[in-house]
Amino acid sequence: MPLTVNDIRDLTQLLAQHPEWLAEVRRLVLTEELLELPELVRALVKAQTQTETQVRTLAEAQVQLEAQVRALAEAQARTEAQVRALAEAQVQLEAQVRALAEAQVRTEARVQTLAETQQRYEERLARVEERLEELNLTTRRLVDRVGHLQGRDLERRYREQAEAYMGRWLWPVRAVSPGSLREELEARLNETEVEDVMQVDVLLQGRGRWLAERPEVWLVMEVSVVIDQVDVERAERRAALLRQAGYRAVPAVAGERLTEGAEHRVQEAPIVVVLDGYSQGWERAVQT
Numbered sequence: 694m695p696l697t698v699n700d701i702r703d704l705t706q707l708l709a710q711h712p713e714w715l716a717e718v719r720r721l722v723l724t725e726e727l728l729e730l731p732e733l734v735r736a737l738v739k740a741q742t743q744t745e746t747q748v749r750t751l752a753e754a755q756v757q758l759e760a761q762v763r764a765l766a767e768a769q770a771r772t773e774a775q776v777r778a779l780a781e782a783q784v785q786l787e788a789q790v791r792a793l794a795e796a797q798v799r800t801e802a803r804v805q806t807l808a809e810t811q812q813r814y815e816e817r818l819a820r821v822e823e824r825l826e827e828l829n830l831t832t833r834r835l836v837d838r839v840g841h842l843q844g845r846d847l848e849r850r851y852r853e854q855a856e857a858y859m860g861r862w863l864w865p866v867r868a869v870s871p872g873s874l875r876e877e878l879e880a881r882l883n884e885t886e887v888e889d890v891m892q893v894d895v896l897l898q899g900r901g902r903w904l905a906e907r908p909e910v911w912l913v914m915e916v917s918v919v920i921d922q923v924d925v926e927r928a929e930r931r932a933a934l935l936r937q938a939g940y941r942a943v944p945a946v947a948g949e950r951l952t953e954g955a956e957h958r959v960q961e962a963p964i965v966v967v968l969d970g971y972s973q974g975w976e977r978a979v980q981t
Contacts, residue, residue, distance in 0.1 A: 848916045851895045851947055851967075858967065862975050863899025863910060871896050881938040890938075893931050895947070901979065910979070911935055912965065914945040920966075922954035929962060943978045
């Protein structure tokens with residue numbers, strides 16, 4: 694017989710009262726696929742849950758990846774900026790290097806020019822120094838010549854004006870040529886000593902006015918505008934040679950001034966000194 698609404702209501706109440714019957718009813722009413730459907734749904738739910746979890750994980754990873762990409766992009770941008778800055782700096786550096794190279798070339802050219810100018814100056818200076826040396830040599834020769842002429846003039850004055858210069862100490866007094874004594878000197882001195890005496894500048898002979906019996910005195914005089922120590926030593930040596938030959942000889946030097954060395958020497962030696970026509974040292978020289 695067909696089921697009624699009441700029958701279904703009664704069945705429902707019975708199933709509610711006996712829930713253990715519900716599974717049997719389901720087994721009888723539902724197919725195997727429908728029975729497995731809840732399990733499949735649960736599996737799908739679980740899989741969906743896992744998928745959502747994975748999607749969230751992927752989404753978070755995507756966010757992190759995007760952040761990393763942005764960071765990389767920013768780093769790349771900074772790198773590119775740095776590369777551009779380095780490139781610009783490189784360009785500037787190359788420009789500076791070129792400028793320095795050009796400046797170096799100009800400096801080397803200027804140095805070369807200066808070196809050439811210096812060379813010309815040195816050559817001119819060398820020529821000037823050579824000319825100055827020639828002029829100095831000429832000047833020294835002129836000075837020597839003038840000194841020689843002045844000395845000769847002084848010698849002439851003392852020879853020709855012996856009475857005026859020496860008359861206070863020797864009278865009468867006259868200039869004697871050393872050559873007039875050569876034969877006598879050769880008999881008493883060796884050849885070298887004779888020739889030394891022959892070179893005396895002025896040889897005066899007279900009577901000593903201040904000496905007892907007015908003996909004959911020979912004044913052996915070396916004449917020079919500037920009297921140096923050599924002149925003093927030469928007068929002493931030649932006077933000593935004449936004394937050795939038997940003459941009463943007195944050394945003397947005459948001129949305009951004494952060098953320091955000559956001044957020290959005449960203070961120690963007994964010698965007549967005649968400066969600008971005025972003589973001194975007679976007493977000491979004659980007594981010796």
